[in-house]
Amino acid sequence: MSTLTPVRPSLRGPARVVVRQHRWTLWIVGGIALAAVIGMIALALRSSHVAEVFAATDCRVDGGAGRACDQTTRNYLDSMLTYHRMFDYVATGLIVLPVVFSAFVAGPLIARELESGTFRMAWTQSVSPTRWLVAKLAVPTALLLAVTAVVTAVLARTRSYGDTPYPVQWHDAHTFSGSGVLPLAHVVFGTAVGALTALLIRRVIPALTVSAFVTGAAVAFFTYWRAELWPTRTLTSKTLDVQTNIWWVETGDLTSTGERLTGTACMQSASIGDRLQCMANHDITAHYLDYHPASHFWPVQLVETGILLALAALAVALAFRVLRRLHG
Template sequence: MSTLAPPRPSPRTTASAGLRGPARLVVRQHRRAFQLLILLTALTAAGLVAVALWAGHDADVFARTGCRVDTVTTDACTRSTRAYDDSQYRLNHSLSVVALLTAVLSAAYGAFMAGPALARELESGTHRLAWTQSVSPARWLTAKLAVPAALTVACTLVLTTVCTWFSTRGTLHPLYWHDTSVYGTTGVYPFAQALCGLALGTLAGLLLRRAFAAMALAAAAQGIAVHVLQNVRGHLWPVVHGPYALARSNPFPRDAWMTEVGYLTGTGERLPMGTCFPIRGKFGDCLDSLGVTRRYADYHPKSHYWPLQLVESGILLAVAALAVYAAHRLLRRLHA
């Protein structure tokens, strides 16, 4: 009796199965860390939703009292206004905490890649087992980076979606688009920040191959990159220059991000806003002696939100791409 031999898998099928193998191994190796990230994301999103709903309930209760924030006439209105103000403060403070958590997580992603995911494995030599199972060093590194990147993008998407909805809930103390708590948790910037942390952590892990040293280097590099970009953010897109009369109040939109204010002389020279402040009683004479004719303000309107986001995110992604390229080149040089 003859039997039919099973069909030989095609090269395409074998390659596909091989590509799934390293990724599955990464998930099994670091499943606890991945589960912790998912849990932290879910708890943060649920906490934001709970705070927003709580603040919305307090706002509805305050509206039914008939009291006004700017006019408090009775003790009952005083208590209601205080409760309403406290709930609105919690609303703003919660998003500030999440913005800080987002920045910390981006550094934690890099530290995870630098330490447990790469440096510890290179330090102990366990990576050689994967390389003897028909997995090349390049594919091994790609799987090490791709799996955490996919999970990071998914978790960041959940957080940014909730934060975008959350940032529109305040009424008493509205949040503006240029506030760090809004800018750092909405748009595409959080994605670029997280992926940059992963890429820098990958390079640090391959460079040092010592877990704690690589984790410290990755966190420091990510912190420096984010800090530098935050300081130059206002210069990443051309500002709008708006001169206005000395006697006129600020004519610009309330949500505009002012980057520079001061005085203009008749020749167009710019003077700082505090030029004549130390002089008491002769403020007008001081301005006249300097030839000041107008005030000016350089600002970003709300329409600059996306240009600034895209430029800053593009810089972070370019740094991430360079770090990944350098990591692959380094791996190829060390383990040809």
């Protein structure tokens, strides 16, 4: 009678080498992510408890309940502010992470081996150049995508705990970039840029510098032009008494002929009479507002994600083409 010994699944070949070579970096990234998740959950639970205690009292944030509520109100505001700052730090970290990772892929991960020539050892041991590059990119990217997905999910889940009295606007640059699927798209894009830069430059310091610059420039570009990725809605009114939780894109004045005057030409007038006279002189009859409602969150997210993934696919295709030229 024979006994079958179960085989434990494990990484093999170049994938295992990548993990062993950069295990300390992977441990550090995992530790930072775990600390961020634990910190967010702990602060969210504490903020929720403080908010419940504050709601059970007659105290008000504006201080109108008397001096007896000063300490209770201060504790409540301090707790909410601490959580709000923690939320901002984690969301900003999700924006910076793809830039750092892109530099890591370009420099220590790929360019270091190309510069030192150690890649030849792998290529002569039944590991093809294509398989070598796939392992270099796939292993750290898959691990970082998993970490990013967890942090993004925790950030989205705990967002409402500190929403009052310091509301988190869905369209804020760091909040939008750290929500939905954009953090994942940024990681993939950073990986592709890092791989292409490393194969083109093949020197550690220049490669990681250029890769970080290109990835950071792309993130900044989309942050600045994000509002143009989806058609806005327009509101025209004499007072622009609009709802909250919308993304103001552009506001200005309208003449009787429907011509747009960007900005508010008469808002600097000192008095109401001067303002009315200014509007009459400019033939201003109403105001307009171009905006994105909250329902545009996912359309803008998906359009930006699609563009980033398309650019990443192009960069990866070029990277493998350069690789084929290197090894003939």
